[in-house]
Amino acid sequence: MTVPSLVWLRRDLRLSDQPAFQAAAAAGPVVAVFVLDDERAGGRKPGGASRWWLHGSLEALQRELERQGSQLILRRGDAVAEIAAVAREIGARCVHAIRHYEPWWLKAERDLAGKLDLCLHDGNYLLPPGSVTAGSGQPYRIYTPFARAALRMLPGRDPLAPPRLASPASWPKSDRLEDWKLRPTRPDWAGGLRDRWTCGEAAAQAALDDFLDRAADYEAKRNLPAIEGTSRLSPHLHFGEISPGQVWQALEGRRGVGVDTFRGELLWRDYAQNVILQFPDYPEHSFRGEFDRLPWRRSPGDLAAWQQGRTGYPIVDAGMRQLWTTGWMHNRVRMIAASFLVKHLLIDWREGERWFWDTLVDADYANNGVNWQWVSGSGVDANMFVRIMAPLSQSEKFDAAGYIRDWVPELAHLPDGEIHDPSPLCRPASYPEPLIGHREARERALAAYREAKG
Numbered sequence: 479m480t481v482p483s484l485v486w487l488r489r490d491l492r493l494s495d496q497p498a499f500q501a502a503a504a505a506g507p508v509v510a511v512f513v514l515d516d517e518r519a520g521g522r523k524p525g526g527a528s529r530w531w532l533h534g535s536l537e538a539l540q541r542e543l544e545r546q547g548s549q550l551i552l553r554r555g556d557a558v559a560e561i562a563a564v565a566r567e568i569g570a571r572c573v574h575a576i577r578h579y580e581p582w583w584l585k586a587e588r589d590l591a592g593k594l595d596l597c598l599h600d601g602n603y604l605l606p607p608g609s610v611t612a613g614s615g616q617p618y619r620i621y622t623p624f625a626r627a628a629l630r631m632l633p634g635r636d637p638l639a640p641p642r643l644a645s646p647a648s649w650p651k652s653d654r655l656e657d658w659k660l661r662p663t664r665p666d667w668a669g670g671l672r673d674r675w676t677c678g679e680a681a682a683q684a685a686l687d688d689f690l691d692r693a694a695d696y697e698a699k700r701n702l703p704a705i706e707g708t709s710r711l712s713p714h715l716h717f718g719e720i721s722p723g724q725v726w727q728a729l730e731g732r733r734g735v736g737v738d739t740f741r742g743e744l745l746w747r748d749y750a751q752n753v754i755l756q757f758p759d760y761p762e763h764s765f766r767g768e769f770d771r772l773p774w775r776r777s778p779g780d781l782a783a784w785q786q787g788r789t790g791y792p793i794v795d796a797g798m799r800q801l802w803t804t805g806w807m808h809n810r811v812r813m814i815a816a817s818f819l820v821k822h823l824l825i826d827w828r829e830g831e832r833w834f835w836d837t838l839v840d841a842d843y844a845n846n847g848v849n850w851q852w853v854s855g856s857g858v859d860a861n862m863f864v865r866i867m868a869p870l871s872q873s874e875k876f877d878a879a880g881y882i883r884d885w886v887p888e889l890a891h892l893p894d895g896e897i898h899d900p901s902p903l904c905r906p907a908s909y910p911e912p913l914i915g916h917r918e919a920r921e922r923a924l925a926a927y928r929e930a931k932g
């Protein structure tokens with residue numbers, strides 16, 4: 479019998495268009511291994527919502543592998559030591575893995591490559607991060623030229639079919655997924671996640687199919703939080719249940735501004751990873767120095783009100799409650815809620831980034847850090863700090879009345895004219911007054927920024 483190969487899985491929990499699986503299967507029997515390594519990422523171990531999703535994704539992959547007579551081996555501990563140990567145990571010739579670019583994974587890949595034959599593949603981005611460069615060979619720092627250059631290189635290779643997997647003569651021992659306790663029991667806060675999401679590759683494909691029928695309307699509808707105008711593929715893409723190449727290819731032959739805009743959003747995902755490759759601790763520090771001098775407010779009360787959706791700004795509160803309940807928030811509302819925290823409440827963007835990290839099912843080191851720094855104005859490519867979003871006019875402009883009714887039920891009875899900014903006469907006693915008025919907040923933020931600029 480041929481020597482087995484090991485497939486080391488991380489955020490690439492799929493069988494189709496999975497080059498590590500393909501390469502391993504082509505060489506003989508395959509042992510797929512996932513290691514839960516909470517220490518390696520330091521303060522960046524997956525948050526609560528991500529752990530919930532991870533359980534579902536591993537469970538789905540395990541089911542699919544078992545259907546093929548294969549298995550998913552689960553280990554907990556130091557990823558490098560565990561992968562090396564399983565490789566030794568099964569006498570693996572080679573470890574195949576898809577490249578990941580979070581700094582802790584880059585280090586793990588270097589460490590593992592020093593111990594055994596590690597074969598890394600590209601597969602979780604449209605183009606390998608670092609491969610889109612300007613004429614000078616330098617990577618891009620700004621999205622627009624990055625996207626323009628990337629478009630010239632796309633489409634990439636065709637997606638790969640799922641492999642046929644042969645089993646080794648014997649299987650190494652595996653943990654039981656339930657023993658990892660990735661999902662909450664008491665208190666069980668995950669009811670809204672269960673209602674909203676199905677994890678795994680088949681669900682990712684179904685979400686893509688569902689979106690394809692709506693892709694032509696993406697431009698018109700993507701900013702309207704009250705309707706399902708976007709794909710909701712983000713957690714599936716984050717966990718690698720579907721590859722962006724598969725999504726890109728599914729759009730082939732479809733034309734129109736909706737499809738182009740959607741492709742542009744997929745390119746933001748590649749761009750964000752490109753930023754992290756250049757600045758590995760980007761989600762931890764403001765890129766622009768003046769933001770270190772900004773007199774951020776320390777207000778645990780205001781931060782908690784924002785987290786709990788009790789700021790008195792209905793659109794912000796609706797978004798924060800959608801996030802808490804379902805682990806996801808509409809992109810337009812993410813921008814409004816993030817801007818509100820940073821500019822209206824003058825609270826350091828990193829507090830918000832951390833909250834999103836813990837509560838989003840799509841929490842992603844690159845996407846989260848890059849978007850928070852974009853909204854706050856502190857990033858390498860960023861919205862200017864002095865452009866202060868007005869939550870009330872955003873709420874009206876993007877027709878959020880239905881969205882607010884869904885997520886802030888105490889305001890559901892209000893007419894459209896009142897619901898974005900309930901007057902004191904209409905506001906029910908159970909709904910808080912605004913933490914701060916828009917004009918006052920704007921002046922405070924601008925003064926703080928002037929002080930920081932010196």
Ligand SMILES: Cc1cc2nc3c(=O)[nH]c(=O)nc-3n(C[C@H](O)[C@H](O)[C@H](O)COP(=O)(O)OP(=O)(O)OC[C@H]3O[C@@H](n4cnc5c(N)ncnc54)[C@H](O)[C@@H]3O)c2cc1C
Pocket residue numbers: 700708709710711712713715716743744745746747750807808809810812813816834838840841842843845846847849850853
């Ligand atoms: C403050 C803030 C924090 C964010 N944090 C995350 C995060 O942790 N993880 C995450 O995946 N997205 C994040 N985003 C980006 C965006 O909000 C989500 O990707 C999007 O809302 C997911 O919904 P969708 O799948 O329906 O997106 P669609 O509109 O259908 O877009 C398709 C895909 O493109 C990618 N994409 C879309 N917009 C962006 C963007 N601005 N940046 C990077 N990729 C994008 C996503 O993978 C998404 O699934 C954040 C945005 C903001 C403003």
